[in-house]
Amino acid sequence: MCDKKQQFNRDEHQHLRYNPLRDEWILVSPHRSLRPWSGQVEPAPTEDVPKFDPNNPLCPGVTRPNGMVNPDYESTYVFTNDFPALLEEGPSPEPSDDPLFQMQAAKGTCRVICYHPHSNVYYTNLTDQQVVTIIDEWINQLKELGQKYRWVQIFENRGQMMGCSNPHPHCQIWASTFLPNEAKIKDANLRRFYEKYNKPLLIDYVEKELVKKERIVYENEYWVVVVPYWAVWPFETMVLPKKQIERFTDMCCIGKKTLATTLKVLVAKYDNIFKCKFPYSMGWHGAPTGEDLCTPQPHWTFHGIFLPPLLRSATVKKFMVGYELLAQSQRDLTPEKAADILRSQPNERFE
Numbered sequence: 001m002c003d004k005k006q007q008f009n010r011d012e013h014q015h016l017r018y019n020p021l022r023d024e025w026i027l028v029s030p031h032r033s034l035r036p037w038s039g040q041v042e043p044a045p046t047e048d049v050p051k052f053d054p055n056n057p058l059c060p061g062v063t064r065p066n067g068m069v070n071p072d073y074e075s076t077y078v079f080t081n082d083f084p085a086l087l088e089e090g091p092s093p094e095p096s097d098d099p100l101f102q103m104q105a106a107k108g109t110c111r112v113i114c115y116h117p118h119s120n121v122y123y124t125n126l127t128d129q130q131v132v133t134i135i136d137e138w139i140n141q142l143k144e145l146g147q148k149y150r151w152v153q154i155f156e157n158r159g160q161m162m163g164c165s166n167p168h169p170h171c172q173i174w175a176s177t178f179l180p181n182e183a184k185i186k187d188a189n190l191r192r193f194y195e196k197y198n199k200p201l202l203i204d205y206v207e208k209e210l211v212k213k214e215r216i217v218y219e220n221e222y223w224v225v226v227v228p229y230w231a232v233w234p235f236e237t238m239v240l241p242k243k244q245i246e247r248f249t250d251m252c253c254i255g256k257k258t259l260a261t262t263l264k265v266l267v268a269k270y271d272n273i274f275k276c277k278f279p280y281s282m283g284w285h286g287a288p289t290g291e292d293l294c295t296p297q298p299h300w301t302f303h304g305i306f307l308p309p310l311l312r313s314a315t316v317k318k319f320m321v322g323y324e325l326l327a328q329s330q331r332d333l334t335p336e337k338a339a340d341i342l343r344s345q346p347n348e349r350f351e
């Protein structure tokens, strides 16, 4: 007798999920993590960061290795990276007519934004207004650099696991004359969706997620945090606006205030999972700038992206190696389970 055809259950059975932002698939293997959630909480070594370190080149009043003296800044502070990956000037390579050996000019600038003069603060113990000040700085930088550069990537690496070399609260900006790969791939897929459905993909997506309520981590008047249906990293999240905006610079005052609250809550939830400073790379994507400032980019919706590596504890991370590098991304923990775990965390960070 043939066995009863098993009913597919996405929480139990292997399947592929489509990521429309990248036009790619991810393998989901929930059967591998059906065992009870074994997220043991091993408190990571608490990094007691002093408020001020006279040897930290990001601290106010300190002389950096290149001899520049930081001002006694009392809010955010921005300086050009002393070791930039992109320079504003430089010779361009000759064009090549060999399709296999192509080069292009690359110009840009790299900056460091210090969030606050004290080294022992972060979103979760800053006031909403202090976080709005950081958001205003991001917007000012995009306004300025976006006049000249096609892509202004604001990003933050948090924690040593993410290669963050300095505990002082800060982020980086790399602005480039070229559209980087991630932006180019996203632009093409967003444009294709918009041309087919006459609606921005991410607004259609956020509206459907608000109805499904299966992957929502947190929401308020203006923002929704979800673990994307197609998430690759275990606790990957997206910060999505409920109303269409193309760029950071389109944000209204309430949008900034509610985004500040959203950041504080999301980071608190992350840190509460394993009672540690949850490492991640995070950044913001919006419509390209530079020459694209002159034409409407209705296919683009401004959004935030958090890409954290931790899987089971403060010290056990997901490795994107082997199959993920040679075949395609794969995950055990489903996005829905990850969203449940994040949503169930308190909005305030553990003491």
Ligand SMILES: O=C1CCN([C@@H]2O[C@H](COP(=O)(O)O)[C@@H](O)[C@H]2O)C(=O)N1
Pocket: 057, 058, 064, 065, 066, 080, 081, 082, 083, 084, 112, 156, 157, 163, 164, 165, 166, 172
């Ligand atoms: O004196 C310094 C120290 C660090 N930096 C820059 O600060 C950045 C620190 O950022 P990360 O910790 O995310 O790597 C890094 O890009 C590094 O180049 C300076 O520009 N000057």
